[in-house]
Amino acid sequence: MGTKYNVLYNGNIALERGKDEVNNEFTENFWELLPVERMSVSEDIFLPGQTKNADFERAEEKAIKAIQVHGMNIGGKEKNPQIDEAYLLLGQARYFDQRFVPAMAAFNNILNKYPTSDKINQVKIWREKTSMRLDNDAGAIEKLKRLLKEEDIEGQDLADATAALAQAYLNIKSKDSALAQLTIAAENTKVKREKARYHFIKGQLYNEFGKRDSANIEFDAIIDMHRQIPRSFYINAHIEKSNNFDVLNGDQIEFEEYLAELEENRENRPFLDKIYYRIAEYHRSNASDSLSEVYYNKSLRKTTSDKYLRSLSYETLGNMYFDRNIYKTAGAYYDSTMTAMVVNTKPYRIIKKKRENLDDVIYYEGIAQTNDSILRMVSLPKSEQLAIYTKHTEDLQLKALEAQKQQEEASKTQKSQPSQATRLDQKGKTASRSLGNNPPGTSRIPQPNGIGNRNSSSFYFYNPTTVAYGKNEFLKLWGERKLQDNWRFNNQRADVANTTKDEELVGEITKDKRFDPETYLASLPTSQSEFDSIATERNYAYYQLGIIYKEKFKEFQLSKTRFEDLLDHNPEDRLILPSKYNLYRLYIELGLNQKAEAMKTAIIQEYPDSRYAEILLNPQSELSKDENSPETIYTNLYKQFENEEYAAVITEAEVQIKRFEGDDFVPKFEILKASAKGRLYGFEAYKEGINYIALTYANTEEGKKAQEIIKDALPALQKKEFIADDDARKFNVIFQFENNSGEDIEAFIATLDEEVEKIKYFDLTTSKDLYDENTTFVVVHGLKSIAGANGFGELLKTEEKDKRGRVVKPKITRPYIAISSPNYAIIQRHKNLNAYLKLQ
Structure with missing residues (x-):
């Protein structure tokens, strides 16, 4: 009796309190299939002796106390019938504390020692629930099915067993089998919350199977329970039913x-x-x-607190504005969408990429709209231009005047209106005086006409503070009013006093150049070269928009519109052919076969020698991957770059840039050309090339990389000052060769390598580095000091003796230059070898 009504009673109370806390911490995610059991498993790791929940720890302590202190094992047989329940409490406490292996041990102990316990069916169910938490779903299914088959269980035990079996089936993706078990569980459970959960899961499963009518029956069963269940299930049942x-x-x-x-x-x-x-x-x-x-x-x-719902709303609004071509607003909504999503998940990365792509759309759409507007305005007669700008400036004046008047009125109200604290104080003083209580140190002052002290009176108009407050409130509510009948009408505002102020405001505003139509007329371009420049920029924006909509957003209709608009504006030749080919592909995607055939014919007839014509004539040849494709040409050109054939790379890159104008690979050729120029001609040439890429291809991956180089790398690379040899740790020896001298550089390198091999106390290496188009360096790397570099150069010139003791001419007598590695990098970067030699 003491075990049941003292120790286990308190333990079960602690267990229920802990379960309530677990339920409160668990947030139902109705956007996904609900779990059968309301508990989320945490991945946190706890050391032995630590626990997630103090209530479960207390329940476990009580169970252990019951077993150790109240156990009556006499002759190998337990005489206390409450010990099996103590083990069940122990297993449940450990299960909800997410210590599943110790929980399994507690349940197994009951099965082994108390096979005749009246709780044996519950124990078997809990053991299989624990087994599922340990990822043994197949074993749990087998044993639960055996339990249902061999034992005659009913009521809540039957509901718990079939619910656990349903969860096991859901874990192995056998959802049709789970449905049957959930039906039994919903019919037999006595807990309304559980019944609602089982019906809701069934409704979700029926929706997955496309059986809307069956799903609605399940949701109606939840709705009929109304206030007997948590409101969240009731509302979400309505929502799910409405979705059907x-x-x-x-x-x-x-x-x-x-x-x-x-x-x-x-x-x-x-x-x-x-x-x-x-x-x-x-x-x-x-x-x-x-x-x-x-x-x-x-x-x-x-x-x-439903972040997923917020992200859905933000994303949908973003898509709606995107479809209406309001890209800036769409971008703002996508930014908000990402704040409500889990970072680095797949949906987050999709939205982030879409938002980054939208930057390009916003940029080019802005250029296209602005330049179209300018060109349209320029094409109008002077009189129409003046009329449009006059109307525009008049609207601006009215808005500015209204804004300024509102600002002045707000400022005036703020100054005249007493603060809240002041008003409360004044009201307190008035109330005090109305009761005849003067503040300490004050006295009544006689008033004329025998009225007495007006401040002590309750009459409203005797208190100047309340009168002033009333006036301010009247002005706020009614404004300035004339003293006449029907003063409440709107047309009776006393605006006469404000006329002068309005005229002054208008005078001030009209002096602003923003409100002068001539300002805008003077800003319009006038020369043909300016018109051409604006049109060229607009056309390139249209081309980029067509590519972005087609490749990044799969918005084929928008892409088609942009390419067609581009061709209608007579673009430069470099954009015509790729635009026509892209239109051909778009017509096919949109099912416009007649237009596609007409465009194909036009490309073949007008550009028979082009790569696009070859692809159209031989669609199965996969020319995009053959030796004429930009990918292959770029790869081969990069190999030449690695072999220091910089002049050849520059020449070939320029050819390919013209050939593939408009292709996505053009920026790659540009950056390769800039790198080759930098290696051959120095820092200034590299800087010029990188700036060109950053400006011309600003919204490509290469353009953004160029902008990063300008910001982060160029400031460090542009330094020309040589450092002192004492500040360096690595040094080189340079041998200089003229490229057109006919000298055998490879033979010299072979000889040098032989000499380097003889030096065992340094880890020396050699290399051949192009300095400029006329000079090549052969360099020895790995020396530790400037004296060591000079010593190594002199060592190579030292006379040697043969086996007979005769002096032989040294193998290397060529002049050398000793230099630190940082200074060598500077002369390679800026091509300023002569400046370095002058300092020596």
């Missing part, structure tokens, strides 16, 4: 009333974010974008 509404064949008026009833029910206020989102989705499916946008924003304005 047939928009085409259903009664839309009745459905709209159903949604409106959900919205207006006061009990649903905590869930208005989801209800508003569902209403927004309904209006969007009916092509009512304006209404849907209102409800998406309503959903976002409701305070919610």
